[in-house]
Amino acid sequence: MPAAVYHQLPSLNGLKDSSAFFQLPPSSNVSTRRNARWRSPEAAVIPSFHLPMRSFEVKNRTFSEDIKALKLITAIKTPYLPDGRFDLEAYDSLVNMQIENGVEGVIVGGTTGEGQLMSWDEHIMLIGHTVNCFGGSIKVIGNTGSNSTREAIHASEQGFAVGMHGALHINPYYGKTSIEGMIAHFDSVLHMGPTIIYNVPSRTGQDIPPSVIFALAKNPNLAGIKECVGNDRVEQYTSKGIVVWSGNDDQCHDSRWDFDAVGVISVTSNLVPGLMRELMFSGKNPALNAKLMPLIEWLFKEPNPIGLNTALAQLGVARPVFRLPYVPLPLAKRVEFVNIVNEIGRQHFVGEKDVQVLDDDDFILVDRY
Structure with a gap:
């Protein structure tokens, strides 16, 4: 700082009462402010064993082998406040329930989590929040896929920068592309870190054929495939040592135990994580699979x-708030869900409140978010 300016600063040495220089407002209570204890907001309250990422940890601290070992991954729901913003308190509670019931990983911002209705800012924030709160207890896989290769690259860079353990990538949808274009698209993101490729032709309008996966299989960052085509396709991959997660809850039991899938990326585990863990970890159990089938069929009567x-709102785990274009199931289906919960047993479902039918007027539909 130049001397001329330096000398303009007032000297405190000559002040007999320095408190006059730093005058506090009359209403200020120094003692109260000094002794007050700050409390973290409830939305971020987590048990102390959920360790956040540390600044000295390498960006990609998880290797593909760590992802390949996961048997039960939940495609986690994103709850909302009445104005359409994220309800992080409800989200944290839901993730905690997954951890407590033995779920090993979560897909953040996938189709189930409505990543398609998020801005990329929201998307990356939620991935970072999940890593910071729960990254020491569960693997966080961010859905950073896009039909634009440029967006997929940028989102994946940001996702790994905020600490996600792996990425989920879909093939370019709507506009679609050639086989060579698919390979080039996935090659553009695979180098960043552990990656699961997601094949769901019913949503993308285009199958990812085995030739694409075989061409990419040499890349050590390819953790595996979330496959929704069926168990014949699952066996095509597992017979060649490629890791597969079933993307269909109604087929996941047979995928796991008859076709050598490592496990499932599940929607149903949002609701009954303990039972889904038993289905994936405890050997063949056709009786349990049959017991869950009415719930699974109910969940997918309308597009996920x-x-x-609707179910999480009825269980009191999430507010009955929907971002359009999604709307709740009609009354008759909500009554059916109550009966399914009672048949399986309320104790197996997330949350502690009694399951309710809810009135149509209880639901809030948000069109600007």
Whole structure:
């Protein structure tokens, strides 16, 4: 700082009462402010064993082998406040329930989590929040896929920068592309870190054929495939040592135990994580699979996540708030869900409140978010 300016600063040495220089407002209570204890907001309250990422940890601290070992991954729901913003308190509670019931990983901002209705700012914030709060207890896989290669690259860079353990990538949808274009698209993001490729032709309008996966399989960052085509396709991959997660809850039991899938990326585990863990970890159990089938069929009568959003509202785990274009299931279906919960047993479902039918007027539909 130049001397001329330096000398303009007032000297405190000559002040007999320095408190006059730093005069506090008359209403200020120094003692109260000094002794007050700050409390963290409830939305971020987590048990102390959920360790956040540390600044000295490497960006990609998880290797593909760590992702390949996960048997139960939940495609986690994103709850909302009445104005359409994220309800992080409800979200944290839901993730905690997954951890407590033995779920090993979560997909953040996937189709179930309504990543398609998020801005990229919201998307990356939620990934970072999940890593910071729960990254020491569960693997966080961010859905950073896009039909634009440029967006997929940028989102994946940001996702790994905020600490996600792996990425989920879909093939370019709507506009679609050639086989060579698919390979080039995935090659553009695979180098960043552990990656699961997601094949769901019913949503993208284009199958990812095995030739694409075989061409990419040499990349050590390819953790595996979330496959929704069926168990014949699952076996095509597992017979060649490629890791597969079933993307269909109604097929996941047979995928796991008859076709050598490592596990499932599940919607149903949002609701009954303990039972889904038993289905994936405890050996063949056709009786349990049959017991869960009415719930699974109910969940997918309408496009996911309509059923799940309705169910979590009925269980009191999430507010009955929907971002359009999703709307709740009709009254008759909500009554059916109550009966399914009672048949399986309320104790197996997330949350502690009694399951309710809810009135149509209880639901809030948000069109600007």
